Amino acid sequence: MTTDVHSLREFKMPDVGEGLTEAEILTWYVKPGDTVTDGQVVCEVETAKAAVELPIPFTGVVEALHFPAGATVDVGTSIIAVAVAGAAPAPAAAPAAAAPAAEPEPERREVLVGYGPRTGSAQRRARRTNGAGAAAAAPAPVAAPAPAPVAAPAPAPAPAVAEGERPLAKPPVRKLAKDLGIDLRAVVPTGPNGVITREDVHAAASAVAGAAVQPVAAAAAPVAEPVAAALPVPAAAGDVRVPVKGVRKATAQAMVASAFTAPHVTEFVQVDVTRTMKLVRKLKESGELGAGVRVSPLLLVAKALLTAVKRHPEINASWDEAAQEIVLRGAVNLGIAAATPRGLIVPNIKDAGSRTLPQLAVALGDLVETARQGKTSPADMAGGSITITNVGVFGVDTGTPILNPGEAAILAFGAVRELPWVHKGKVVPRQVTTLALSFDHRLVDGELGSKVLADTAAMLEHPKRLITWG
Known part of the structure; x- marks a missing residue:
């Protein structure tokens, strides 16, 4: 060359x-x-x-x-x-x-998904020097009142971010800070290259809580929150260790944050879905929804849930901890939990509530196929408002699903089994499934959750009468 x-x-x-x-x-x-x-x-x-x-x-x-x-x-x-x-x-x-x-370049940095190019430098905070007597390299525009010539005891963590600078943190950490009402710009980062960790957010939350109760119980402030020590798992013959990273790591962090920030309530109902299963077979055989369109019981469950949400729009909501507000969502973005080789993901169908049954069938088929190929983009997983998890495909009757962070409800669709059922006064074999609805009790009370679950079940019992398309 x-x-x-x-x-x-x-x-x-x-x-x-x-x-x-x-x-x-x-x-x-x-x-x-x-x-x-x-x-x-x-x-x-x-x-x-x-x-x-x-x-x-x-x-x-x-x-x-x-x-x-x-x-x-x-x-x-x-x-x-x-x-x-x-x-x-x-x-x-x-x-x-x-x-x-390296020195930052004052050029446009390409952002491939969702947010457009940024201008200006991409400067990282300088790393701290651990040598004796070395001063922190990062600037500290937010000056803490320090007494004059007193020796610094030990190198302090990197200071909080400067004015106008975006704090570095991963999405689950940002969600945790939002749930706890913590401003990331005021959090002192301890992670590599100035990245804010979950521990940093918890420390900031503890500091805020300690300051609030100090006049009442000052002696309790220094007591550390009892947290189980992260003990290493001893090695044993035959063990295989798999690094937790990427989608699987983000899912784990999101589920922990959801489980311990949103008060979960789960309700269950058994449903006679014999008519629904007959309708699925009829739609498959007739091709009424269009050539090549995949028809499954999940499609009718999705349509039934969307109809119930339309009747009870208060369940399509999010909790804004920072603003102390309930956000009633304008569109129903229906998430479908999908197991992939890289872990569980929840892509969603945008504005699913406005789609006809054929349109919903096409969107659902595209979503599932994209997820199987591992090509789901971050934009497809952002902005979900309510989710369905189909545990029935694994032969599972039901479960207590954990909410997707930022959503108010999630519906588990269990396996469809032939069971003895009282129908028109006689015990006969019928196709039966169990639905489980978990919801955030801050947003959804028992009455609202019960109405949504009952309406979804009723539509699956009588799908021809209650589900329409055009």
Whole structure:
């Protein structure tokens, strides 16, 4: 390669979703020596939200891949070098390991999903120096009143963010801070590169609570909250360890946050769905919903729930802890829990409540197929308002589902079984299922939850009369 004709361009790991700080490289689609064009997908990465394909924004020949598949890379770190013809000479690229310490470039950073390009630098907070007598490298515009020449006892954690700077934190941590009413800009980060951790948020919440009760019970303030120690699991022969990262890690954090911030209540009802199962068979055989449209019991359960939500719109809501408000959602974005090789995800059908049965069938089929292929985007999983989890496909009768964070209710659809049932005064075999509705008791009281569950069950008992399409 002649350096007077070509110059090296470095493609950095973009921020593929607001607040994400890292991504794992799943697959490279190119290798050194390959020619790439502007917009060509060069690799697939997995974030805490989804797997995303990354297109490169220039044309040239691949010089080097800085990280192998399976590596986790910080946002802003160069991942591939490309020799670009006819471009102005670029500064020599720093080694990949030194990328986080490089000077920020005042350029537009590409954001591939949902939030548009950012302008300005992508500067990280400088790392603290642990050497004796070394001063913290990060600026501290928020000055704490410090007495004059008193020796600092130990290096303090990085200060809270400066005015106008966005604090670094992963989505589950942001959700936890929102639920606890904590402003992330005031939280002192202790994570790598100034990232705010769950422990930082809990510490800030404890400090706020301690300040509130100090005049009444000052002696209780220094007492640490009793938290079970994270004891290591001893190794044993035959054990296999699987790193928790990406979608699976985000799901685990979200479920813990949901379970311990929203007061869950679950109600159950058994339903005679014999007529629903007959209608499913009829729609499959007749093709009334359109050629190639997949018809399943889940489709009619979804339509029944959406009709119940339309009758009782108060259940389509979210709890805003920071504003101390209940947000009544304008559209019903119906989430469908889907098990994938990378973990549980909950993509949703936007404005599902306004769709006819054929439209809902098409949207549901597309959602399931995209999830199976691992191509669900972060945008498809954002903004859900109520969810269905179909545990019946695993032969399970029912369960007590945990709410998807930010939603007021989730419906579990159990297995359909032939059981003895009293029908028209006689005990006869009927197709029966169990529905379980979990809801956030801050938003949904027993009356509202019971009405939604009962209406959903009634529509599944008499689907021809109560479910319409056009």
